[in-house]
Amino acid sequence: MSVETSNRVQVAAHHWRARFVANGIDVNDFDRTVGKTTEWKDWGPNWQAVGEVHEALGREAEQHGRTVSATAGYQRAAWCYHLGKFLWFEDARQHAELRDRSVAVYRKTLPHLDPPAERLEIPFEGHIIPGHLRRPTDAKRATLILVVPGLDSSKEELFLIEEEFLLRGMATLTIDGPGQSENSVQFPIRVNWESVITPVIDELERHDLGVDLNRIGLMGISIRRLLGQPESADPGRIHLLHEVRRRGRSQGQGVHAQPRGRPR
Template structure:
């Protein structure tokens, strides 16, 4: 029915009742129409009798009213239709009762007013589904109000790999950050506010949106701390840390705002640690002529000897990230956790400019030396967990560091070089292996990076963390990052986690290659789309991931 403009001044002609008497609990029928020559009292009396006969309701049960519109105007013209009926019904009426009454009213009004039923509009005063009579039949409001302007989104467009953005790198990072709501790293309302301000493929808007919320939440944390609300302050500082971290993810070492945002994020986490009653302790681990940053996380301050999980990231994570991803969950189960950042990671690359190294045992051995000096660590129950490129770094360390009893990788990486080459044309690999055509390699790499935002983010991060001036130089360095000569030396029992649709540097396939080559006692655990764990390191599903990984370790370390 076309939209009408109603200019109405209700000219009450009194309550025209067929039976007299008003009982507030009884049904009421209010008819509204344009000025007419009809004898409305006679009309309502006749309608009352007909409705009573059709429905079996006594006439004394229903009160009828008639009111008059001054005019009904449609397309600038005065018209004499439709006729409106507002129906008040008691709560004990069933849907069938209501619909039967509407049909009886329509029939009677058509008979006694001469108005065609298709121009009689009846609805209950607070209409529920099935309580509207329009265009000659009972219908629903959903049908009456018409279809939405936009068609429903296809289910494929609502899949995880389309989460919020078309920019694959934005999808990756958003899944990561949204997942941390489960462990205190974010709040859904804040996240949706942030992402609503991000323009697809626009990294500057990404930075502004995340950084703006980080500043706001940090200010709130300071307010809480100042007013003595330590728990709220810690929670807000943790979220601010995550938001600062997300804001600088695309800035690396090229924009000074990136370093400032990273440092603000770490400082916010340190503020939160200071409010943890000693359960999150910042540490400095002696390493060669410097130190590595880390956090020693404990379930309590009892000093009880416990199994200890060493946790490290891969290419682009930080120690603060790992606290949310698994550290807080491991501590709940009774583990000590030493979360650390090695060369190429976190503070070590940001502040010291120390790049990744392939002989990762030179990093992990000092970490083990440090942790075994902690009085609450049971030296016989130490495990090492590595994410992403940590799937190469951890096995490499385990091949030579024998004080670690269990190893977990998510996922395994047999060759960092092989995995990276899956993202480029075959001629890139051939040229790198032949140590020639450097300019061609760099040109081909630039073309692929420009076409694929997520690849651009991945390679740009590697150029910085490996301190390589060009893609060609990076690829030459990556050739050393292989387990070919060391995987046979691993004796620690290992869990190899994998994600079925992980396409970051061929990770899904690399995980299978690694597992098949591993000769030590081993377990293979694959996550898939049935619970949203199909992407790299189960992005967006940290609870699902940590539950399965820690269950495996619980059965062995028995915290």
């Protein structure tokens, strides 16, 4: 084991532990996996192994009709696969496998979430913008929050952020934009985010999705670092910008909201 690769594991653990535990990774899984990962090249394979344990538990529960346990197992598996490939590029083939398995396993959970999620595939530049639409069960025509991952995040990672909006009576549409997770194979990342948001909203308006498209907010992870000036993202229809970002390198996350006039 070299000092450099050991340091890379410890730096990753230091910076990512709070984030991924907050987003659903079991703290015991995190600490055990970090403890046995002495070489950075083993980060992806070790997290894949943990994910496969949870996926097997989910599959067993599903076979016995235990939907809640199956959903939890599949979610944890998807999050482990995502963490395994997060900023890990030692093996391009395995990185792609982890990305695809995270998406596929999480997709099994969508109809069983509370409230359930509907997968949308929004046509975009010859491909699609994939998204998970969730609507609060006790609200009609709820405000819609577009939830956008950060540079290396994924829509599957943001379940607990969706929950916060849903608890407050708002619907969520969490997407993978160009260069993000499921869409990283189709597009490079881009900064002109209005070229994404405008066609997404245009397409939503062609369908009756049971949400209020006159009241749309945009929440992004480190959105200014990713998108430059998110104010340019369809200012006529986005009425609230909400940013989650880190304050400095080791001070956790801060939340910044920028209202745009009075929501209609």
